[in-house]
Amino acid sequence: MSEAQDADFLLGSRGVSRDLGAWVVGVAWERGGGGACGFGLGDGTVRVARPAATAEDWASAAAHGGGACLSLCADARGGFLSGGDDGRLVRVTAEAGVDEIARPARSRWVEHVAAHESGLRAAAVGKALHLYDANGAALKVLAHPSSVGGVAFDAKGKRVAASHYNGASLWFVGSKEDKPRVLEWKGSHAGIAVSPDGTHVVTAMQENALHGWRLADGQHMRMSGYPGKTRSLSFTARGRWLATSGADSVVIWPFHGGGPMGKAPTELAGGDGVFCTAVACHPQHEVVAAGFGDGLVLLAEIASGKVIPVAPPGHGGVSALAWNAAGSHLAFGTETGFAGVVDLSRR
Amino acid sequence: MPESTPIPVTVLTGYLGAGKTTLLNRILSExxxxxxxxVINEFGELGVDNDLVVDADEEVFEMNNGCICCTVRGDLIRIIGGLMKRKGDLDGIIIETTGLADPAPVAQTFFVDEDVKARTRLDAIVTVVDAKNLPARLADSREAEEQIAFADIVLLNKMDLVSPExxxxxxxxxRAINPQxxxxxxTKSDVPIDAVIGRDAFNLARILEREPEFLSGDDDHEHDGEIQSLSFEAARPIDPEKFNAWISGLLAQKGQDLLRTKGILHYSGEDRRFAFQAVHMMADGDFVGSWREGDPRRSKIVFIGRDLNRPQLRRGFESCQVEDGAAA
Known part of the structure; x- marks a missing residue:
């Protein structure tokens, strides 16, 4: 790619990037004021980019020695939470220190992690969802009928949702009696998202479709027609829209004015035949960041459909994408290990 | 960065006590x-140091498409997804199934999931069989028969315990169950590793390179169990549209009883052979190399399954030929 073309992308003028040499499994910005960004990699390390650091200065933490990071999120109170195929749940600090929180089961993978600012942490190992408090003390183990495919807390941290075969389970974290509300729908459910107002749960299915439940009355929502598997789901800040991957455009479902039932989704930034592989909605505005199978990263404004290119194609399919809480910085990573951080703040 | 080549996957099946774990240990210690x-199931006993061992629960789920035979192994989709993200290339993945497992969901996983399909290929289904006890197993277990029906390679083990007869x-x-x-x-699963790994035996195109006569041969095996094998030939070229209509209808209606279907087809006006295969209802097909110079271009199809109606299948296949006298 020539320099002239590179200049059309914000990564060239406002970003730093680096080849990290291994699949970027997850990316997250730490909570609180620290402003560090963590990349969980397929070589078992977590790389930490601190604000104003050049890409060469990103620190490396050996989170899962010899294995792979399988899931990464911002930890409850700063730093990052990482689950690996070495069976460990670890916390990685912004200084790239590693503390083991738990090793829930021997020779089992910690496949999904989630955390809430209240201090709660969740780690899925096979059929079990392990919950820990802010100090790492085990709170409870929630059992599911089959392996957990995805985990999400609701915005308040009161409930945790886990997807599995034939539906999802919604648990009250503080409840004395652990009995979930089971949301049933046949098939295998992987990724899961809870709407910001806590009224809807949506899962990504094996069958190139999403399934949703309106919790007030249990109304089912079938969102189908994707040419590929949907992996990535992201609600806009106030929950008016749900952005999804799995088509050659960014498919956005309306969750307002009666919900998505019977309505067609909005499609943005489509047309070049490459599948969208990752989405992340801006934390305040109705703007979605999207990554594609060829490495292209862009921003799209939902109302206008206006598109701003962020990173050019050519560095492998985008596998991870995250905004910081202020919405001023966007980080992304790809299957082939390319990673970038872009400063989108007003200058 | 170039697209990586698909990682070969070997599926190891076999009834309890046939010698599966011995074979696995042998492969891994060589x-x-x-x-x-x-990928082992939780009941496995295995001591391996150098290789990556993953515990799995055999989790089979039904696809939400109204077809009860469209079952896949969800745990494999997740595990293969995880393995693909690891740094460092794997030379292969070996999946051990429990003794009572039906091999179909494992095989179907490789047809269904787009990520698994893109990054791996099914190398072979290897079934380990106890030569002494097989007759008893075939008499009392549906699974033992199915494991043979699905196999690309059968390891006839414990040969020291049986007479030549x-x-x-x-x-x-x-052979009565699976002639090909x-x-x-x-004895004690003592075969060289390359006899079972890296055979590319699930792939019809590769088998044909190795054994051009694959799928031909006699069809007169008596069948003593429930599962039988039927093969048919067609002399005139096949009309692709007719074939697609017939086979998709057949698989939709009879897919549950059809364990495996394999065919080499001479499509009208096409110089390359078309290789077709299916596991229950899930089918796949592609053009493979040209017909060999001088060889008769005859289409063949083999069905392995239960309750097969020979005249009906024969008529169906023959009706897919182009009209007599039409241009080939």
């Missing part, structure tokens, strides 16, 4: 300089 990931009879029983299967005899 000094082959390769790196394998081994018994061995011949066991082979006859195996490659049979390797062994």
């Amino acid at each position: 000094n082959h300089g390769k790196k394998f990931a081994v 018994e061995a011949a009879e066991v082979e006859r029983r195996i 299967v490659e049979i390797r005899r062994s």
